[in-house]
Amino acid sequence: MPEFELIWNDETLKPEEFEGFFVGWENPPSPEVAYRAFKGASEYCLARIDGKLVGFITVFTDGFYIAYIPLLEVRPEYQRRGIGKALVRAAVERYKDFYKLDVLCDLRSVLFYQQLGFQWVSGATLVNTGRQSTGKT
Template sequence: MSITYKDTHDFSEQDLKDLFLSVEWSSGHFPDKLVVAMKNFKTVISAWDGGKLIGMICAMDDGIMNAYVHYLLVRPEYQGQSIGKVLVDKVHEKYKDYLRIVVVAYNEELAFYEHCGFKKADDASPMFITSLWT
């Protein structure tokens, strides 16, 4: 297995649908919207096994101080092979001169992000609002 990493914003609906649904993310049911979203992100780095999209990380930024990791996902059968860590490292490198890189993570994800160099702020709690798509 030879994993390659690409800095691209162009994906097929099927590639995105397959990746997002592989990790049971509901946004995978809207691949047409995901195609547009990928074009609008400032940073999209993807991982490929041949022609198969197996992971990606997406970030937004303000151009100078703050970057926000919005998506980080790796197909379950490829997890545990450092692909997620490589994707995070590539974002760290891109934003190395920024003051901070922010990620909102669920409790069960904290150990992974700490392994990647993130530190949970003692005085902050992640908050987000989602709407339910029908």
């Protein structure tokens, strides 16, 4: 398995590279919607192997105080090779001088984030299921 590389805010990203992501989502976003969401994020980091997009993380931030991780995913066939942890560590390093780096996730993923130094706290979210595939149109 060739080594993966991490690239922040890769300008070469194309919508079609999102094919095969958002696994298990009831109403996954189209590649075009995913692409818009990345371009609207404050920053994103891509994991590539020989140019192929195998994982990503996105970040929203005010730029100096708090940062939030909305999306993290590694293609199923590339999981458990350290790519997910490397993406989170890259964000932790990038925002290490901020007050907080937050993420909202399910219980299984909390354990994953705890391995990376995050604390388990309570959270709340307001989900508009009917907009999962599109967001605001």
